[in-house]
Amino acid sequence: MAAPAVPDFLYGTAWKEGRTAALTGLALRAGFRGIDTANQRRHYVEAGVGEALVAAYRTGIVTRADIFVQTKFTYQRGQDHRLPYDPAAPVATQVAQSMASSLEHLATDRVDSYVLHGPASGRDWTEDDVDAWAAMVRERDIGHTRWLGVSNVSLRHLVQMEATGAERPTFVQNRCYARFGWDRAVRVFCAERAIVYQGFSLLTANPEVVQHPLVGRLAEREKASPAQIVFAFARAVGMLPLTGTSDPYHMAQDLASRALSLSADEVQAIEALAG
Numbered sequence: 001m002a003a004p005a006v007p008d009f010l011y012g013t014a015w016k017e018g019r020t021a022a023l024t025g026l027a028l029r030a031g032f033r034g035i036d037t038a039n040q041r042r043h044y045v046e047a048g049v050g051e052a053l054v055a056a057y058r059t060g061i062v063t064r065a066d067i068f069v070q071t072k073f074t075y076q077r078g079q080d081h082r083l084p085y086d087p088a089a090p091v092a093t094q095v096a097q098s099m100a101s102s103l104e105h106l107a108t109d110r111v112d113s114y115v116l117h118g119p120a121s122g123r124d125w126t127e128d129d130v131d132a133w134a135a136m137v138r139e140r141d142i143g144h145t146r147w148l149g150v151s152n153v154s155l156r157h158l159v160q161m162e163a164t165g166a167e168r169p170t171f172v173q174n175r176c177y178a179r180f181g182w183d184r185a186v187r188v189f190c191a192e193r194a195i196v197y198q199g200f201s202l203l204t205a206n207p208e209v210v211q212h213p214l215v216g217r218l219a220e221r222e223k224a225s226p227a228q229i230v231f232a233f234a235r236a237v238g239m240l241p242l243t244g245t246s247d248p249y250h251m252a253q254d255l256a257s258r259a260l261s262l263s264a265d266e267v268q269a270i271e272a273l274a275g
Contacts, residue, residue, distance in 0.1 A: 099139050
C-alpha cells in the first residue's frame with residue numbers, strides 16, 4: 001500500500017456518535033484526505049469511521065492510498081466501560097490489543113499515525129508512558145503504523161519524554177488556546193525538532209478570537225469567514241489544523257481557507273490576541 005502524504009487539514013471525528021459514518025463520508029466527499037479518530041468509545045465511534053472509509057473506497061471517492069488515517073491508544077482512565085483491551089493486562093499488551101482492534105474497525109492493515117491519547121499523568125511522563133511508547137514503537141516496527149505521535153501534552157511532558165531517550169514523535173496534537181499563547185512553548189519545542197504540531201479546538205476553544213474585530217476586519221477584506229481566518233493563521237504559524245464541523249458548508253469553507261494568505265504583521269497581530 002502506498003503511503004499518503006501528511007495532509008494539510010485533518011477532519012476530527014470525536015463526539016459524532018451515530019452520525020460518525022455519515023459525517024466522515026461527507027468530509028471525504030468535501031475533499032478531506034486526513035481523518036483523525038481514536039479507539040475510545042467514550043468519545044469516538046472508530047468503527048463508524050471504518051464504515052465510511054470502506055464505502056468511499058467502494059464508490060471510488062478515494063483509495064486507501066489517498067487517505068491519511070490517524071487513531072489513538074487511550075489509557076483506561078480516558079475510557080468508559082467499552083474497552084478495546086483487557087484492563088488487567090500490562091500496558092504494552094493493551095497497546096497491542098487496541099491497535100488490533102483499530103485495524104479491524106478501520107478495515108486496514110496499517111494506520112498512518114498512531115497517537116498516545118494523553119499521558120498517564122497530567123504532570124509527568126511516567127513509567128506507564130515509557131512502556132506504552134515502547135509498545136507503540138514496536139507496533140510501528142512490525143508495520144501497523146507509519147508514524148507515531150502524542151497528544152494532550154505539556155512542555156514538561158515532552159522534555160521528560162526526551163530525557164528518557166525515547167524515539168521522537170512525528171506528531172504532537174494539542175487543544176490550542178489563544179489565551180495561553182496558542183500553546184507557544186510546545187509549538188516552539190516541536191518546530192526546533194521538526195515535529196508536526198496538530199492543533200484542535202481552534203474555534204471552540206477561542207470564541208474571543210473568532211469574534212474579535214481584527215479577525216472580523218480580515219474576514220471582510222478577504223470575503224471569508226472568521227473561522228477561515230483562524231485556520232489561515234494556524235497554518236501560517238506552522239500548525240496542522242483539525243476541524244470537527246458537522247456542517248457540509250463549513251467543511252467546504254474550512255478547506256477553502258487553504259487559499260487565504262495573511263501577512264506576517266497580520267499573523268503577529270492575531271498571535272498577540274493571546275490573553
